[in-house]
Amino acid sequence: MSKVATRFAPSPTGPLHIGGIRTALFNWLFSKNQNGIFHLRIEDTDKERSKEEYKQQIIQSLQWIGIKPDKEEYIQSTKVGKHIEIAKKLLEKGFAYKCYCTEKEIEEEKTRAKQKKLPYIYNRKCRDLKDTPKNIDPVIRFKSKIEGNSILNDLVQGKVNIENSNIEDFIILRKDGTPTYNLSAAVDDKDMEITHIIRGDDHKMNTFKQMQIFERMNWKLPTYAHIPLIHTSEGKKLSKRDKASTLDDYKKIGIMPDALRNYLLRLGWSFQDKEIFTLEESIKHFNIEGIGKSPSKLDMSRILSMNEHYIKNMNENDLFDHLIKYFESYKDKIDNKEKKIKKCISFLKNKAKTLEDIYNNAQYIIKDKIQISTEDIKLLDNLSKTILKDFLKEFEKLSNINKENLEKIINDLIKNNKTNFKGVGQPLRIALVGSKFGPGIYDIILSLDENEVIERLKAVS
Secondary structure (H helix, E strand, C coil): CCCCEEEECCCCCCCCEHHHHHHHHHHHHHHHHCCCEEEEEECCCCCCCCCHHHHHHHHHHHHHHCCCCCCCCEEHHHHHHHHHHHHHHHHHCCCEEEECCCHHHHHHHHHHHHHCCCCCCCCCCCCCCCCCCCCCCCEEEECCCCCCEEEEEECCCEEEEEEHHHCCCCEEECCCCCECHHHHHHHHHHHCCCCEEEEEHHHHHHHHHHHHHHHHCCCCCCEEEEECCEECCCCCECCCCCCCCEHHHHHHCCCCHHHHHHHHHHCCECCCCCCCCCHHHHHHHCCHHHECCCCEECCHHHHHHHHHHHHHHCCHHHHHHHHHHHHHHHCCCCHHHHHHHHHHHHHHCCCCCCHHHHHHHCHHHHCCCCCCCHHHHCCCCHHHHHHHHHHHHHHCCCCCCCHHHHHHHHHHHHHHCCCCHHHHHHHHHHHHHCCCCCCCHHHHHHHCCHHHHHHHHHHHC
16 A cells, blocks of 8 residues: 555635645644655746745745645746646647637637626637647647546545536647646656545546546546535625734734644634643544534634634743744844843733733833823823822832732732722823733732833823
């Protein structure tokens, strides 16, 4: 039995879609579970839209989420010669033919089909053409089966049956002699010895086309598994136009790679009642049988909840490393405040669901001067200012600034002003942080330098 081999085959024509990441993850996990090989194939034959920056983004995105190909990436454009060779063999064997229909003719056909509200299928006008027109560069079309049915034994969808008449005679070589997707994909899958193809169920028609190429060339068919697409919360197909559709969208708000990988694993796949998987557990338990047949809805609240779990439970040194990389990539550099933030990370993370939340919670540390909103300024009434003045007076007397001494000052202020903890804590938080929201008041005071506390209190009292 041949060694299991899977592939992820994106086109470098734009940022990597979140659905693509999940497809890559499922292929990678399956190959690891089976002690097989995982390939990355860059399908860059669309020269007009393919860009090196997108290729690098794909590679870096996979690395970021923990997916590493077992071999150097396979670049499809370097194999075009082999694709053309197979197209010519299909032509020689009578499994393909030259089509001389003009673009105008094809467009007119498509218009008529649209008017009748029917899917467009090429009418096979040139399939048995005897007199070949001159001065027209033909395309090469695959001669698809017309009679009978084709059956796909899908590992996710089960037995899928289609009438062959619904499979058009698709183009395999364009007029300029370049190969098309279905030809290139089939040839590459054969040459790479791919055993299992796991991809979105929007590729099912492509699969039927590629299966016919395999059959005509007497190649061993791969095993196919078509996974349902990811939908929006409204039940619509997720597209690149949607917010939070690309991996970069999640990185920008500070989603952790382990959290997103865990979420995508559970999006359409299940194992018992388990929710949180380590990388090792993901590999151990992943199987295609656990993939559901229905589309999964992207749930941002669930992603945030998962991310919060990882932030709270991660080793704080590792979390700090992620945080600094995030700051450098998407926020301002904080070289002179790194030590202070590292010291405070244990409480900065407590009210955070994302790395961006930690960044926002740390603004009072990062910035030398804070700005208080108009709404929060209004909360500093005469009593609040009196409390701030009295706190400052007692604070300046302290020879040892610790939680115990701070508690005594605050408790005395509560008693003397006949108020509660909020009555003291809120004005202090506004004065020191710039907002009534933020970390605990003792954490705030102890995280700032003594002079910073004094200056901020003097500025508002």
